[in-house]
Amino acid sequence: MASLAQFSELQFALNTFYLLISGALVMWMAAGFSMLEAGLVRSKNTTEILTKNITLYAIACTLFLLVGYGIMYRGNDAGGIIPSLALLLGEADSEASHALAADFFFQVVFVATAMSIVSGAVAERMKLNAFLLFSVVLTGFIYPVEGYWSWGGGFLKSAGFVDFAGSGIVHMAGAAAALAGVLLLGPRLGKYRRDGSINAIPGANMPLAALGTLILWMGWFGFNGGSQLALSSYDDANAIADVFVNTNAAAATGAISALLMTRLLWQKADLTMILNGALAGLVAITADPVSPTPLWAAAIGVSAGVLVVLSIIALDRLHLDDPVGAISVHGVVGLLGLLWVPVNNSEASWSAQLLGAFSIFTWVFLCSLLLWWLLKVCIGIRVSAEDEYQGADISDCGVEAYPEFSGSGKRN
Known part of the structure; x- marks a missing residue:
C-alpha cells in the first residue's frame, strides 16, 4: 500500500x-494571435505584426519574471490596493519554489495574452519602438497591479469579485489599454472618408x-x-471536464450567432x-466556465456572438479604428x-462584478492613456504618412512578408 x-x-x-x-497550451495562443492578426492586416504590414507578437511575448516573459509576478502574487498585502514589491528570483531550492515556478510559467502566458490584444487594435499605423516600450510597462507594472487586486488577494478578492480565468483581468484589461492607444493614435489613412462614410480595409x-482563430480556440482549453x-482530486477532474465542455459550447454558439x-x-x-x-464566446465564458450548465454556456456564447457584431459596427461608426475588432471582442x-x-454562480453579485470591471478598466485605461501620451510627446507613436502608405514591413522591419507579390523579391 502506498x-x-x-x-x-x-x-x-x-x-x-x-x-x-x-501553460504550454496558452503559450500556443501566441501563435494564434500572430496568425489571426497577420491575416486581418494588409500584406504590407504582415512582418511587422509578427515581429510585435514574437517580441511582446519575450518582453512579457522577462518583465513578469523580474518584477511582475512579485507585484501580483507575493506582496502579502491581503485585501490591499497597492501591493508590495517582491522578486521571483532568489527562491530556495525547495518543493515550494518548484510549485512557484510552475505557477509562474502558467501565469506569465496570461500576461502575454493581455498584451497581444493591444497589438491587433493599433496595427498598421503605430511605431514598433513605441509599442514595445509600452509593453514593458504594461507587463511589468500595469497588469500585475490589477491582477493582484483579485488573483493576488487584493481588495477585489475581498469584495467578492469573481473572474475565474480572466474575462476582466486579462481580456478587458488588454482592451482598455488598446482603447487608450487607439484614441491617441487615430484611424488608418483612408479608413474614414471626409463625408464620414466608412471605407472597409480587408485583411490580406x-x-x-x-487558422489563428482555431489555434486560439484550442489554446483556450x-x-x-x-x-x-x-487535477489530482475527483472534484478538480470533474470541474475541468465541465470547463472544457462549457468553453467549447460558448465558442461554437458564438460563431453560429455571429x-x-x-x-x-x-x-x-x-x-x-x-x-x-x-472568440467572443470564448472571452465571455472565461469569467466563469465552471458554474454554468452546457446549455447556459451555449446561451452565453449566443449573447457574445450577437454583441460582438453590434459592437464592431458601433465602434466603426464612432470612427474608432480597430483592424481586428479586439476592443469589441475582449473589452x-x-x-x-x-x-x-x-446568473449561475451564487457566490457572485452584480455589485462586486461591476466594482471589479470599473476598477480594472479605469486603472488600465488611465495608466495606458498617460503612458501612450508620454510616448507620443517624447518619441511619437504614429508612423509617418509615407511609411504608413509604404507599409510597416519596409519602414520598421526592412523585410517584406510576401516579396514575390510586391515585385521587390528577386526571381530565380
Whole structure:
C-alpha cells in the first residue's frame, strides 16, 4: 500500500504537470494571435505584426519574471490596493519554489495574452519602438497591479469579485489599454472618408485568420481548464471536464450567432465576424466556465456572438479604428462575461462584478492613456504618412512578408 507521502508526491506531480501543460497550451495562443492578426492586416504590414507578437511575448516573459509576478502574487498585502514589491528570483531550492515556478510559467502566458490584444487594435499605423516600450510597462507594472487586486488577494478578492480565468483581468484589461492607444493614435489613412462614410480595409489572408482563430480556440482549453490549477482530486477532474465542455459550447454558439447576425444584416456570411463571434464566446465564458450548465454556456456564447457584431459596427461608426475588432471582442464582451457570472454562480453579485470591471478598466485605461501620451510627446507613436502608405514591413522591419507579390523579391 502506498504511503501518505507517496500519495502526496503523486498529487504534486500530477498537479504540476497539468499546470505546465496548460501553460504550454496558452503559450500556443501566441501563435494564434500572430496568425489571426497577420491575416486581418494588409500584406504590407504582415512582418511587422509578427515581429510585435514574437517580441511582446519575450518582453512579457522577462518583465513578469523580474518584477511582475512579485507585484501580483507575493506582496502579502491581503485585501490591499497597492501591493508590495517582491522578486521571483532568489527562491530556495525547495518543493515550494518548484510549485512557484510552475505557477509562474502558467501565469506569465496570461500576461502575454493581455498584451497581444493591444497589438491587433493599433496595427498598421503605430511605431514598433513605441509599442514595445509600452509593453514593458504594461507587463511589468500595469497588469500585475490589477491582477493582484483579485488573483493576488487584493481588495477585489475581498469584495467578492469573481473572474475565474480572466474575462476582466486579462481580456478587458488588454482592451482598455488598446482603447487608450487607439484614441491617441487615430484611424488608418483612408479608413474614414471626409463625408464620414466608412471605407472597409480587408485583411490580406483569410486562411491565416481562420487558422489563428482555431489555434486560439484550442489554446483556450488550457487558458480556462488550467485555471482550475489542480487535477489530482475527483472534484478538480470533474470541474475541468465541465470547463472544457462549457468553453467549447460558448465558442461554437458564438460563431453560429455571429453568422446569423451577418446573414440578417447583410445577407452574407462574413468570415471575420464569424471568427470574432467564436472568440467572443470564448472571452465571455472565461469569467466563469465552471458554474454554468452546457446549455447556459451555449446561451452565453449566443449573447457574445450577437454583441460582438453590434459592437464592431458601433465602434466603426464612432470612427474608432480597430483592424481586428479586439476592443469589441475582449473589452465589450469581457464586460458581458463578468456580468453573466451571478446568473449561475451564487457566490457572485452584480455589485462586486461591476466594482471589479470599473476598477480594472479605469486603472488600465488611465495608466495606458498617460503612458501612450508620454510616448507620443517624447518619441511619437504614429508612423509617418509615407511609411504608413509604404507599409510597416519596409519602414520598421526592412523585410517584406510576401516579396514575390510586391515585385521587390528577386526571381530565380
